[in-house]
Structures are given as structure tokens and as C-alpha cells.
Amino acid sequence: MKRRATxxxxxIVHSGTDxxxxxxxxxxxxxxxxRRKSIxxxxxxxxxxxxxxxxxxxxLAEAEDGAARYRFVQ
Amino acid sequence: xxxxSVIGVGETRMGRFPDRxxxxxxLEGGDKAIRDAGIGKKEIQALxxxxxxxxFFCGQGHVAPLACEVLGLGNIPALRVEGACASGGxxxxxxxxxxxxxxxxxxxxxxxxxxxxxxxxTVTEGLAGASDVELEAGLGATFPSLFxxxxxxxxxxxxxxxxxxxxxxxxxxxxxxxxxxxxxxKRITVEQVKQGFPVADPLTVFDCSxxxxxxxxxxxxxxxxxxxISGRRLVEVIGSGHAGDTLTLASKRSLTTFDATxxxxxxxxxxxxxxxxxxxxxxxxxxxxxxxxxxIEDLGFFAKGxxxxxxxxGRTAAKGSMPINLSGGLxxxxxxxxxxxxxxxxxxxxxxxxxxxxxxxxxxxxxxxHNIGGTAATCVVNIFRGR
Numbered sequence: 366m367k368r369r370a371t372x373x374x375x376x377i378v379h380s381g382t383d384x385x386x387x388x389x390x391x392x393x394x395x396x397x398x399x400r401r402k403s404i405x406x407x408x409x410x411x412x413x414x415x416x417x418x419x420x421x422x423x424x425l426a427e428a429e430d431g432a433a434r435y436r437f438v439q
Numbered sequence: 440x441x442x443x444s445v446i447g448v449g450e451t452r453m454g455r456f457p458d459r460x461x462x463x464x465x466l467e468g469g470d471k472a473i474r475d476a477g478i479g480k481k482e483i484q485a486l487x488x489x490x491x492x493x494x495f496f497c498g499q500g501h502v503a504p505l506a507c508e509v510l511g512l513g514n515i516p517a518l519r520v521e522g523a524c525a526s527g528g529x530x531x532x533x534x535x536x537x538x539x540x541x542x543x544x545x546x547x548x549x550x551x552x553x554x555x556x557x558x559x560x561t562v563t564e565g566l567a568g569a570s571d572v573e574l575e576a577g578l579g580a581t582f583p584s585l586f587x588x589x590x591x592x593x594x595x596x597x598x599x600x601x602x603x604x605x606x607x608x609x610x611x612x613x614x615x616x617x618x619x620x621x622x623x624x625k626r627i628t629v630e631q632v633k634q635g636f637p638v639a640d641p642l643t644v645f646d647c648s649x650x651x652x653x654x655x656x657x658x659x660x661x662x663x664x665x666x667x668i669s670g671r672r673l674v675e676v677i678g679s680g681h682a683g684d685t686l687t688l689a690s691k692r693s694l695t696t697f698d699a700t701x702x703x704x705x706x707x708x709x710x711x712x713x714x715x716x717x718x719x720x721x722x723x724x725x726x727x728x729x730x731x732x733x734x735i736e737d738l739g740f741f742a743k744g745x746x747x748x749x750x751x752x753g754r755t756a757a758k759g760s761m762p763i764n765l766s767g768g769l770x771x772x773x774x775x776x777x778x779x780x781x782x783x784x785x786x787x788x789x790x791x792x793x794x795x796x797x798x799x800x801x802x803x804x805x806x807x808x809h810n811i812g813g814t815a816a817t818c819v820v821n822i823f824r825g826r
Contacts, residue, residue: 373592373689373694374588374589374591374592374595374694375588375591376583376584376585376587376588376591376639376640376641376642377637377639377640378579378581378583378584378587378638378639378640379636379637379638379639379640380559380563380581380583380636380638380639381560381563381579381581382560382563382564382567382576382579382581383560383561383564384564384579385579386560388579391579393578393579393580393584393588393639394588395588395592395688395689395694402689402690403689404574404575404578404580404687404688404689405578406578406579418591418592418594418595419595432574432577432578
């Protein structure tokens with residue numbers, strides 16, 4: 366069983382800083398795992414995907430900068 | 440602590456002024472406030488200067504001596520106060536403490552920001568510095584996206600208030616039509632707000648406050664000396680509160696109640712011996728439309744989850760029972776970060792003096808200002824009474 370978390374809240378970002386300009390739209394979220402909330406990027410978002418508070422996401426990797434990345438449960 | 444009153448206010452128009460320098464903005468706002476107070480510059484004993492990020496936006500640090508030189512205030516102590524978007528409210532509170540303590544009799548508080556000469560991406564980056572740069576901005580979080588997550592969580596906990604959020608923007612734009620200092624004087628509709636570019640869903644560009652240049656200044660004096668030196672109708676500071684919270688959004692106890700607001704307001708109400716229902720009107724920090732709804736709940740004007748209903752019933756409109764942001768707010772009057780908290784005080788003082796012209800509210804004895812920084816990591820609340 367892979368590590369999973371739930372979406373506590375989220376936003377689909379269409380306008381970013383210069384560093385993220387070419388990544389839009391991207392899904393930014395606060396995920397809750399073992400009652401601990403943290404901010405995370407959810408990989409694999411594209412327009413039209415239904416996103417809801419409370420849905421499950423799967424832990425993907427700890428990026429080089431230490432930020433956790435998740436993806437939608439397939 | 441002794442009683443302190445506002446004896447002078449002055450501000451520039453808020454807007455996009457490519458030809459105006461920081462010096463120029465400081466000079467206009469500062470001179471207006473000093474003239475309004477009817478005092479000589481020699482009577483000012485200290486300057487508290489609010490500025491968020493001129494170092495980044497303009498390459499200019501050390502803003503307090505800059506303002507002191509521009510305004511010809513000589514060798515008085517001058518210092519900068521920074522608390523992100525709450526810098527203005529924070530500078531005002533430090534100045535109030537300095538006068539209330541008896542250290543000074545008369546002080547000047549100012550705020551300035553110049554932002555519009557930079558691209559939206561650069562401004563977004565400069566503002567993102569008020570969040571956690573490593574944990575939030577480094578992941579792609581912008582301020583609109585942080586408040587968009589607050590909005591989606593609010594929808595989940597209390598129901599969808601998308602239309603009521605849009606109505607906040609509509610009402611603030613309506614109010615700005617009557618404010619000559621407002622950046623935007625343009626009527627908008629709920630549909631326009633909802634159809635705008637989705638900066639960070641569910642927020643469109645019309646849910647976001649403006650990028651602005653501008654300055655605002657306030658002269659404070661001990662009430663016991665104010666009557667002798669100023670012919671103005673005094674506006675007394677009867678309550679003040681300041682509270683904080685975690686810098687990061689995810690670490691907050693709640694995304695939909697701002698604890699910093701609850702604590703700061705609690706202090707201010709206790710000091711003024713008032714309850715929320717005693718407040719006649721307020722300027723609240725509408726950096727985003729969802730923020731305005733959360734603020735009017737956290738300040739106790741509406742029950743939790745009922746702020747949107749108050750807006751849709753027209754109670755927060757100019758002619759409602761609790762007028763909010765008669766100035767047009769950050770949404771339509773403008774949001775020159777360092778000046779914002781002081782511009783809110785400018786509006787409340789103008790209303791309490793009965794000098795707001797076409798936008799004068801009928802019942803203006805007690806007014807409140809609410810100023811937050813970051814995702815409500817800093818909050819300052821002040822309560823004023825006309826005398």
C-alpha cells in the first residue's frame with residue numbers, strides 16, 4: 366500500500382511567478398496525512414480533471430528541494 | 440497609557456503612476472497630512488514609516504530617512520516598520536504606543552509603495568516574499584493561490600459563496616465610484632467577476648485587489664495636547680489590538696477563521712469596552728473577496744458561515760446596516776502595500792469627521808480598521824471615535 370493523503374484544500378493556478386510561468390495550469394494543494402497538514406504539488410493535473418476536497422492522492426516522491434509531491438490515485 | 444487622537448490625515452490618489460517617484464508620493468501624502476493637522480513641522484517628534492518592499496520593487500532601502508528628508512523633518516528619530524500588507528496598521532500601532540506611553544506628544548506615521556512599474560510576474564514574486572519563501576513560494580504558491588485554497592476550504596466547510604464573493608467586489612467598486620482617491624472608478628457586475636481570467640481557481644482577476652502606487656499619512660497627538668495645537672475635530676483611538684499566527688498557511692489551526700484577527704479584535708474591543716454591534720462601519724482587509732467574507736465574520740459582525748449572507752442581503756453595502764469598505768477597499772481604491780493600513784485609517788477618520796462628501800455614511804460615531812499581512816500571519820485592528 367503506497368502512502369496516501371487526502372486533499373484538505375487546493376487551487377488550480379493559472380498565473381505564476383516567472384519561475385513557474387511555463388508550468389501553468391498546475392494544482393497546488395494542502396494535503397492531510399496522519400492529521401498533519403502540509404502544502405504540496407499534485408502532479409498530473411490537466412484541464413477537466415475533477416478535483417474535490419477530501420479526495421485521495423498518492424505520495425510520489427520527495428523532490429530535491431524537500432517538497433513532497435503527490436499524484437492522483439489511478 | 441494616555442489617550443491618543445488622530446489630528447491629521449493625507450493621502451495621494453492610488454493608481455498607476457509611472458512618472459511619480461517614491462519621493463514624489465511621500466511628499467504629497469506627508470504634506471497633506473501635516474497641513475490637515477494645522478501644525479508646524481517642528482512639532483513632529485518622530486516618524487514611523489511603513490513600507491513592505493521598496494528594496495525589491497524599486498531597489499530602495501532605508502525608506503524612513505528618505506521620507507524624513509523629503510518632508511524636511513530634520514534630525515527626528517525615523518524608522519521603518521514592516522509586516523507585509525499589515526505594515527501600515529503596524530506602524531500606526533507602534534506610533535500610538537509611543538505617544539500613549541508619554542515618550543512623544545506628536546508623531547507622524549506614513550506608508551508608501553511603488554509597484555506598478557514592474558511586470559505582474561515580478562510583483563507576484565515580490566509579494567510572495569510575504570509567504571514562506573522556501574516552503575510555499577518555492578513550490579509555486581502565489582498569494583492568489585493561497586487565498587484560493589482558503590476559499591475552496593471555506594466552500595467545503597460552510598457552503599459555496601462564489602456569488603457572494605463576487606458581490607463583495609461589486610459593492611467595493613460601487614463605493615469607489617464616490618472616492619476621488621480610488622484607483623478604479625468603474626462599475627462591475629457579478630457575472631463579470633465570475634467570468635474573469637482564473638488567476639488561481641476559484642479566484643478570478645476580479646476577486647484580487649489591485650497593484651498600486653500611492654502613499655498615506657496620519658498625524659497622531661496626545662489628546663491632552665491635541666486640542667491646544669490643532670483646530671481639527673479630534674478622532675480618538677479608543678481601541679487597538681495586534682496578534683500573529685504561523686507564517687505558513689498549512690500550519691494554521693483553521694483556514695477559514697483567522698485566529699490573528701480574532702485575537703487582535705478581541706484586544707481592541709476589550710480596550711474600547713465595545714462589542715462588534717457597537718461599530719458603525721469598518722474598513723476591512725479585502726486583499727481577495729473571500730478574505731472580506733472571512734474578516735466580517737472574524738470581527739464578529741456576522742456569525743461564522745453567515746458573512747456571505749450579510750453581503751447578499753446588502754447589509755455590508757454603503758446604505759446597509761454595517762457598511763464595509765466605503766473607500767472602495769483594496770479591491771477598487773487600491774492596495775499600495777505599505778500605505779494600505781494608513782489609507783484605511785484615512786477613510787475612517789474622514790468619515791468620523793463628517794468630511795466624506797458624497798460617500799459620507801449617515802451613522803458615523805465609531806469606526807474600525809482591520810489590516811492583515813500574509814495569510815493573516817499578522818493582524819492589527821484599531822477602533823476610532825469621533826469627538
